[in-house]
Amino acid sequence: MxxxxxxxxxxxxxxxxxxxxxxxxxxxxxxxxxxxAAGLLGTYAAVTGTLxxxxxxxxxxxxxxGWIGSFWLGYRGHRLARVRTLGRRLLxxxxxxxxxxxxxxAAAGLFGGAVSPRALSGLVSVVIAGAFLVSxxxxxxxxxxxxxxxxxxxxxxxxxxxxxxxxxxxxxxTIALEVVPGVVLYRRSRRTGLPQPA
Amino acid sequence: xxxxxxSTAPAxxxxxxxxxxxxxxxxxILAAVEEAEFTxxxxxxxxxxxxxGTHLRRLEDAGYVRAVKSFEGRKPITRYSLTRxxxxxxRRYVDRLETMLSAGGDGR
Numbered sequence: 515m516x517x518x519x520x521x522x523x524x525x526x527x528x529x530x531x532x533x534x535x536x537x538x539x540x541x542x543x544x545x546x547x548x549x550x551a552a553g554l555l556g557t558y559a560a561v562t563g564t565l566x567x568x569x570x571x572x573x574x575x576x577x578x579x580g581w582i583g584s585f586w587l588g589y590r591g592h593r594l595a596r597v598r599t600l601g602r603r604l605l606x607x608x609x610x611x612x613x614x615x616x617x618x619x620a621a622a623g624l625f626g627g628a629v630s631p632r633a634l635s636g637l638v639s640v641v642i643a644g645a646f647l648v649s650x651x652x653x654x655x656x657x658x659x660x661x662x663x664x665x666x667x668x669x670x671x672x673x674x675x676x677x678x679x680x681x682x683x684x685x686x687x688t689i690a691l692e693v694v695p696g697v698v699l700y701r702r703s704r705r706t707g708l709p710q711p712a
Numbered sequence: 713x714x715x716x717x718x719s720t721a722p723a724x725x726x727x728x729x730x731x732x733x734x735x736x737x738x739x740x741i742l743a744a745v746e747e748a749e750f751t752x753x754x755x756x757x758x759x760x761x762x763x764x765g766t767h768l769r770r771l772e773d774a775g776y777v778r779a780v781k782s783f784e785g786r787k788p789i790t791r792y793s794l795t796r797x798x799x800x801x802x803r804r805y806v807d808r809l810e811t812m813l814s815a816g817g818d819g820r
Contacts, residue, residue, distance in 0.1 A: 518813040521736065525806060528737055528756065529744035593784070596752035599745045 530654075533599055538653050539703035541591075542609060543696030545583050547688050549576045554635075554685035561678065570624050577617055584613070601652045608652070612645035635680035639669030639687065646691075655699075661691050724812065729774050730805045734759050734767040739794065742777065743802045747793040768792060776801055 553576045559565035560572070588606060592598070619637050622629040629637065643665030650658035668687045672680040730739050737757045741748060754764050771777040776798030780791050794802065 518809040522806070522809050522813065525736070525740040525809075528740040531756065532741045532744040532748070597745050597748040603746075 532597060533601060534654060538605060538649060538655075538699055539591075540696035540699030540701075541587050542584060543692050544700065545587065546580055546613070547692030547696055549580045551685045551688040551693065552576065554681050554688065558678070558681035558685070561681070573620060573624055577620070581613070581617075584610075605649060605652045608645055608648045612641055615641050632676040633673065635684040636669045636671075636673030636676065639665050639672060639684065642692070643669060658695065661695055664691055725808050727801050727805050729770065729776065730801060732767065734764060735771055736805075738764070738768060738771065738792075739776070739798065739802050739805075742792060742794040743799060745793075747780075747791045750790045750792065753792065771798065 553569075553573055556565065556567065556572045557569040560567050560569050595602075616638055619629055619641070620634065621627065623631045623634040643662045646658050646662035646665055650656060650662060665687070668683070668691075672683065730736055734757060738753050741753060741756055750761075750764070750768075753768075754761060757764060759767075768777060768779070772779055775795055778793050778795050780793075782789050782791070
């Protein structure tokens with residue numbers, strides 16, 4: 515005789531494990547977190563006169579590397595994925611949307627557009643916060659919701675109290691709230707073997 | 713593993729095509745994803761290649777599952793997904809289990 519309780523438990527477990535199998539594996543966080551932190555520290559060094567470089571060239575180079583790297587990781591991940599889910603696709607779309615938005619905001623701020631350079635760090639922070647919150651829901655990693663809250667908190671501080679200090683602060687936040695979560699997710703994916711090489 | 717010993721699945725109103733353990737596991741996994749590779753299903757279910765292949769073929773013949781074959785370099789890859797009929801059948805199967813559970817405990 516069938517045991518409905520046992521069957522339903524098995525069904526739910528298999529479905530949850532399979533959805534988790536296509537979760538975020540942290541590689542994009544590592545890539546963009548590292549590039550952004552480098553860009554922010556480079557910009558701070560340029561603005562303070564420590565390094566003789568033009569931040570616009572620096573960001574142009576870093577954004578190009580970031581997008582090329584992202585497309586390569588995305589293409590490779592999709593091709594090699596043993597399992598594909600709608601959640602994974604939505605996650606990619608959310609971060610692509612956030613990336614395009616951030617690139618436009620950064621370009622407008624750096625090239626004298628409608629965005630004040632003083633507002634850049636705060637705006638970048640709150641956009642990233644939104645993307646992390648959606649990621650928390652889509653991946654089931656509730657702790658990413660805490661990461662999102664920290665991004666919003668930092669963004670609020672930088673929007674209300676703008677200044678040069680926001681460059682190293684945002685760099686530190688990028689390392690703590692993007693690179694570190696990226697490392698955690700990557701190590702978890704390597705350990706469980708569940709998420710895909712994306 | 714083509715069925716369960718003493719199974720009364722049809723009498724219980726359960727779809728016999730889905731009810732077999734390997735097919736139930738494969739259907740549950742495919743219901744949660746858009747598509748999955750044969751090797752992924754095999755590893756998650758713990759079945760042999762031959763056993764899983766036989767069960768998936770039954771689901772495919774019934775129109776519940778769609779298989780797409782391709783090559784990754786020289787390596788052949790088969791990806792499976794549930795068809796619309798397969799999703800509907802799985803939904804009915806789960807609904808029936810839930811009805812049985814709420815009506816009469818564990819159904820034993």
